[in-house]
Amino acid sequence: MFNKVVVGGTFNILHKGHEEILKTAFKLGKSVIIGLTSDEFANRFRAVKTLEYENRKENLIEFIENLNSGKEYSVIEISDSYGIATIDPEIDCIVVSEETLLRAEEINAIRFKKGLLKLVVVVVPIVFAEDGKAISGDRITKGEINGEGRIL
Numbered sequence: 001m002f003n004k005v006v007v008g009g010t011f012n013i014l015h016k017g018h019e020e021i022l023k024t025a026f027k028l029g030k031s032v033i034i035g036l037t038s039d040e041f042a043n044r045f046r047a048v049k050t051l052e053y054e055n056r057k058e059n060l061i062e063f064i065e066n067l068n069s070g071k072e073y074s075v076i077e078i079s080d081s082y083g084i085a086t087i088d089p090e091i092d093c094i095v096v097s098e099e100t101l102l103r104a105e106e107i108n109a110i111r112f113k114k115g116l117l118k119l120v121v122v123v124v125p126i127v128f129a130e131d132g133k134a135i136s137g138d139r140i141t142k143g144e145i146n147g148e149g150r151i152l
Contacts, residue, residue, distance in 0.1 A: 002093040002120065005029030006085045008078060009100075010042045011060050012050040013137035015147035017097065017127040018063070024124050025095040026069035033091065034075045035083035036060060048141060053077065085119065086110040093120045 007025045011018060011034075025032045036057055042050045050056065057075055064073060076084060085094055085107045096104045101123055108118040126134045129149030139145050143152055 002029045004031050004033065004088070004091045005093045005095060006033045006035065006083070006088075006091045006119075007095045008035030008037070008083050008085070010037045010050055010137075011056050011063075012042070013140050013147070014059055014063050015127075015135050015137065015140060016149055017124075017135045019067075020127055021095055021097060021124045022064060023067060024122060026064075026067060026071055026073070028093055028095065028122060029071065031072040032074075033084060033088075034060065034064075034073060035078035035085070036075050038077050038079045041079045048138070082107050082110065086114070086116075089116050091119060092117070093122060095122045095124060097124055098126050 005025045005028050007021055009018070036053065039050070039053045051059075060075060078084070081103055085091060094104050094107065101121070104119070104121045108121070111118055127149065129135050129139070129145045130151050133139070135145060135147070135149045140147060145151055
């Protein structure tokens with residue numbers, strides 16, 4: 001078990017893929033830090049505006065509380081792709097999806113340059129919907145699938 005696990009994202013529309021990432025983080029860590037993107041950063045590269053930070057944070061906390069992990073966690077605002085992961089020497093693990101593995105490798109390169117220990121990277125496989133395509137918030141927003149990946 002790791003002392004401090006970090007995970008990050010926009011968490012705009014929570015779905016089964018997010019659940020798998022969060023469950024993994026809480027399973028592996030004594031404590032978990034969730035970096036939640038700021039409104040400005042979350043909307044920088046999106047065609048559709050995300051929910052406001054406070055709404056996403058409330059939804060995320062409710063989602064986490066329903067996991068019943070009982071472990072210590074914090075949700076912090078991040079305004080870039082790296083967040084606290086490149087500066088906190090106590091973090092020892094990062095949980096990412098297959099889609100964000102490259103970001104974890106970049107974080108480890110930055111940590112190495114700063115003289116910090118590299119993080120153990122745990123990759124959670126992409127969760128697929130009934131149609132064999134990845135579950136995503138965009139697909140849910142478009143009404144193609146629900147948060148469990150069922151076709152609508």
